[in-house]
Amino acid sequence: MSRRPVNPARRIADVGSIPFVGAVQSKTRSSPLLSIGLVVLGAILLIGYCYSGSGRLSSREAVSKVEGGISCTSEVQRAIPILKKAYGDSMHKVLHVGPDSCSVVSKLLKEDDTEAWGVEPYELEDLESNCKTLVRKGIVRMADIKFPLPYRSKSFSLVVASDALDYLSPKYLNKTLPELARVSTDGVIIFAGYPGQNRAKVAELSKFGRPAKLRSSSWWIRFFIQSSLEENEAATKKFEQASTKRSYKPACQVFHLSSYH
Numbered sequence: 001m002s003r004r005p006v007n008p009a010r011r012i013a014d015v016g017s018i019p020f021v022g023a024v025q026s027k028t029r030s031s032p033l034l035s036i037g038l039v040v041l042g043a044i045l046l047i048g049y050c051y052s053g054s055g056r057l058s059s060r061e062a063v064s065k066v067e068g069g070i071s072c073t074s075e076v077q078r079a080i081p082i083l084k085k086a087y088g089d090s091m092h093k094v095l096h097v098g099p100d101s102c103s104v105v106s107k108l109l110k111e112d113d114t115e116a117w118g119v120e121p122y123e124l125e126d127l128e129s130n131c132k133t134l135v136r137k138g139i140v141r142m143a144d145i146k147f148p149l150p151y152r153s154k155s156f157s158l159v160v161a162s163d164a165l166d167y168l169s170p171k172y173l174n175k176t177l178p179e180l181a182r183v184s185t186d187g188v189i190i191f192a193g194y195p196g197q198n199r200a201k202v203a204e205l206s207k208f209g210r211p212a213k214l215r216s217s218s219w220w221i222r223f224f225i226q227s228s229l230e231e232n233e234a235a236t237k238k239f240e241q242a243s244t245k246r247s248y249k250p251a252c253q254v255f256h257l258s259s260y261h
Helices: 008-013 019-027 032-050 059-067 072-092 101-109 129-136 170-182 202-208 217-226 233-245
Strands: 093-097 115-120 140-142 158-162 188-192 253-257
Touching: 072 093, 072 101, 072 158, 072 188, 072 233, 093 101, 101 115, 101 129, 101 140, 129 140, 158 170, 170 188, 170 217, 217 253, 233 253
Parallel strands: 093 115, 093 158, 115 140, 158 188
Antiparallel strands: 188 253
């Protein structure tokens, strides 16, 4: 019994579930360049789609993917229960210095027996209603931290700084760190990024004026000594003990300094 010849084109078209692939393969025997051209064209169209219309990433998503979402200001909020254990009654009057200060102040104000204020080092834009209220009441204010802070000496029990100091050169750190110590009575807590973390947000480079300079712990310790700032050893020990008890591991470096007396 003779076998009916099989149409090669039909066999190829029946192989897969994607008709376009089968059609391309059936024609490549006579024109290999055609398949290459179609693949290149498809790639170009796909890339174009990803960056246009519904396929475009928002600026916030794009920045998040580049940065990995590291924020020491967010870390301050996570650390509030640990800080309360370490500092006790000293948490009753706190000044936060750094970007997104409204969020930190709002969370601190929810704690029992805690008053809080904030200094936003950069221009405030697109404020949420809660932040507008804090600014209107003078609880959060904008101030250039390269210059003296608008507060009297020993106005606060604690000063917590996050994110902002990583963008200052040593020239301005020499002025800012003593100011933080001047307006506090019981200590200064600094949350700084680890070397290797990409922290500069594309949308905020115009505010910071420079990318973050993430320094090692040894660099900071040398700088504190040069600035006549001493480690608050008792607070450091209590913070470490509370962190261990709660299995808390900071995503940023945390330094505990004593105020000027």
